[in-house]
Amino acid sequence: MEFCGCLPNVIDSNNFTGQLCNAKDEHECLSYLYRDSIYYVPQVVNSVYAIASALKEVFTQYPMLKWHHKSRDKTRRLLLSKLQKCQFEGFGNELFSFFNNRNGQPNFTILTFVPNTFKWKVLAQYDETRSPRFYYINENISSYIQETIPESVCSKPCNVGQIKRIDWGRSCCWICINCSSQQIVTSVNLNKNPKNIINNNVTNKNKSNPMASPMCQFCSPGYRPNKNQTKCQLLPIKYMSIYEKVAQSSVGISSTGLILCFIVSIICIKYWQTPIIKASGKETSIILFLGIILSYISGELILALSPSLFICNFAIFSVGFCITLTYSAILARSSRINSIFQDKNSQNSSSMNLSPRFDINLISE
Template identity: 30%
Template sequence: MGRGEGAPFSPPGSETAVKFDNQGDGLGRYNIFSYQRSGDRYGYVPVGEWAETLSLNSDLIHWPRDTVPPSQCSDPCARNEMKKMQAGEYCCWICTACEPHEYLADEFTCAPCSPGQWPTDDLTSCFDLPEDYIMWEDAWAIGPITIACVGFISTGMVFWVFIRHNNTPLVKASGRELCYILLLGVFMSYAMTFLFLAKPSPTICALRRLGLGTSFAVCYSALLTKTNRIARIFSGVKDGGGATRPRFISPFSQVFICLSLISVQLVTVSVWLLVEVPGTRRFTLLSAGRPSS
């Protein structure tokens, strides 16, 4: 009988039909046994058969601890694991854990999150890490803010006294115009506290760079100009100048000298801002748990 030409038949004295597939091969018939303990002996117990279809008597099968074991090549992967398939296999895989900064793009792929991001709890996507900077309500910010507010009040009171007694001989003799410039510098110094506590941005960074040095330059320029004026006046008297009035001690001259000194600082900072444009960057610091940005 050639291949593919076989027809089913029953051997003499048998009720079982012999069949062939389309390749001419006989169809398999198998008896299924379960190796069990019966009393003090172990032996095989027939529990079913295979003849084109499965016929199985599950009640005759005794499982350890009465638990049916799963029929699978590999166990399901954990929540943070991906399936790494074996070559030529479709039902068997190796579970590989994803890195802490990776999420499951699909059941076979762990994909890293972008810088500044972290996987969600279910590992289905990533979320942006919250920005960590000094907040207005932080304890580290309340102290400087309190000191700055006290400084504003004190500077405002001194300024009010000068305005109230603006034309008195005492205020004029103290260098009225330079005192106002000095008070302005002190006010700017206290105002810098709020810029350094504000959320970083290109504008805030530019104001920090410009204001910090300029506030001190205003204070020191006023003090330097005033000290130089007094020194030259007393130096002229000591040298026997008598009625000779030193040059450049008028209020206009003193203000001009002071502003000239301040302009040096402003020009320097302006060039710095042009050469190195201020901006912000995010840094992700990895810690034992979840990173912060």
């Protein structure tokens, strides 16, 4: 024991005149003494003790089983039951029992490689039955421990919105390529679908196909990728509802104008045969009132109804149609007044330009 400089407590000290080891020296001495055996000998010893302890309890409780060879199955069942519950003083005079009735108590020796000495050394030892569980920690070599745990992986899994591509520089590894925010990640059979725009219902259904390859694909018009960029979903429809304050204000102003237009129309109809109404042109007045009323009504209908194909087409058509109808009536009336002042001496010309048919033809053109 000269290499230790002291005598471990587990060794007989009758013929030893030196000093006994303290806890730290004893651990280093035993580690050097037993070398690698210190890591597996306790488990072997405890295994033998466990079998012996269980057999002892079985034959003590059922002494006749040892003489009956036909009762081996019963002996095995009893032995297994006793092993799960056995508890004894094992290696190193420590109490031993099975963990979760299956395995030995967790007992680990943590090693670390010291670069300066190029040797593996014990950093810490862990035992589930002790308190504290890390009953030994070597503070002298703790500075060699890295703060971050090295990862033993070739390539990390790709994140959302990325596709895998083989890294030919490293076997069995891949690189991750980002798709754009308007694309989804899907597996498409390139032999059947070479296009770069997919249908709305395309999802990752071809993953099991060996000919399928992960691709970045654009969604069809009217669709956009979901949050995980795995499938296309309909674009949310956002429109001005009649329940919004801005829409209600617009409808209120439009309704006021519509009511005033109806009032003026009723007054004109009441005095339909008066010289003022006749001079302004009955036909152009009707078309002018019709264009203004349709302008107010179309705006309220567009705000009141939810968007659809008909409503969207109606909104595009009504804006141009109502404005054209209104301005054409004003143009026809202005043209008629202009003809009155310019064609005083031309009796034939003035009669043609002042006729209602001429105004209707001008508006229709």
